[in-house]
Amino acid sequence: GQKIEARHLTKRYGATTAVHDLSFDVRPGLVTGFIGPNGAGKTTTMRMILGLDRPSGGDVTVGGRRYRDLPAPMREVGALIDAKAIHPGRSAYHHLLSLAQSNGIPAARATEVLGLVGLDAVGGRRVGGFSLGMCQRLGIAAALLGDPPVLMFDEPVNGLDPEGIVWIRQLMRELAAEGRTVFVSSHLMSEMALTADHLIVIGQGRLLRDEGVTEFVESS
Ligand code: ADP
Numbered sequence: 001g002q003k004i005e006a007r008h009l010t011k012r013y014g015a016t017t018a019v020h021d022l023s024f025d026v027r028p029g030l031v032t033g034f035i036g037p038n039g040a041g042k043t044t045t046m047r048m049i050l051g052l053d054r055p056s057g058g059d060v061t062v063g064g065r066r067y068r069d070l071p072a073p074m075r076e077v078g079a080l081i082d083a084k085a086i087h088p089g090r091s092a093y094h095h096l097l098s099l100a101q102s103n104g105i106p107a108a109r110a111t112e113v114l115g116l117v118g119l120d121a122v123g124g125r126r127v128g129g130f131s132l133g134m135c136q137r138l139g140i141a142a143a144l145l146g147d148p149p150v151l152m153f154d155e156p157v158n159g160l161d162p163e164g165i166v167w168i169r170q171l172m173r174e175l176a177a178e179g180r181t182v183f184v185s186s187h188l189m190s191e192m193a194l195t196a197d198h199l200i201v202i203g204q205g206r207l208l209r210d211e212g213v214t215e216f217v218e219s220s
């Protein structure tokens with residue numbers, strides 16, 4: 001497994017400080033919940049980990065590697081970020097296939113991950129006709145495509161039906177049990193208390209708590 005290490009990570013957008021002096025570790029073999037209200041800086045932090053945004057200060061590495069200006073390869077870090085951004089005119093299968101091709105991943109893996117997320121029956125349909133829950137599943141399929149040791153899911157439960165929510169909890173538990181590093185954001189503490197081993201809580205871009213779920217529950 002590989003560790004995510006953030007040190008004094010900071011991101012400013014003009015006068016807005018989205019992330020302020022965040023330091024934390026995300027360890028392999030566990031589900032780590034990343035909790036905070038909307039606007040707290042969760043997506044910005046994940047984008048910096050992935051190399052999609054450049055920090056204004058501080059540093060973040062994944063397995064000792066720093067991704068800056070070039071996004072993390074899908075074989076190293078898989079991420080669900082903004083599932084709605086998927087090209088609406090393409091089929092789910094075509095979307096995964098083109099991601100596989102541009103990342104040096106065998107085409108057969110596209111079919112495999114469609115099955116893993118329960119979309120095999122609708123793989124040929126246009127993504128534009130998908131519900132938000134189906135888009136989330138497709139985004140998760142894309143995250144799994146490269147079989148990466150590190151996975152990040154930004155608000156994966158949004159738009160999922162109760163059955164989908166149970167499914168994603170199990171999936172995250174399984175990925176962690178395989179020794180992967182699983183970092184998952186939510187604005188719902190109640191959701192993460194059921195899924196995560198460890199919680200990192202932020203508010204207004206600042207670290208509020210960083211502790212195991214048991215300690216968190218006992219002190220809340
Ligand atoms: P340690 O025991 O390593 O000094 P803690 O007392 O804070 O650290 O950790 C308590 C439990 O939470 C341990 O089982 C540890 O593996 C786990 N843990 C600590 N920090 C993290 C983290 N950032 N991500 C995931 N798990 C963590």
Ligand code: ADP
Nearest residue numbers: 013016018036037038039040041042043044045
């Ligand atoms: P969360 O994911 O926790 O909802 P975000 O990381 O999306 O929080 O946002 C944190 C803060 O940064 C918010 O105040 C948001 O408006 C601001 N922000 C995020 N992205 C940008 C951007 N590209 N330009 C300007 N401000 C941004």
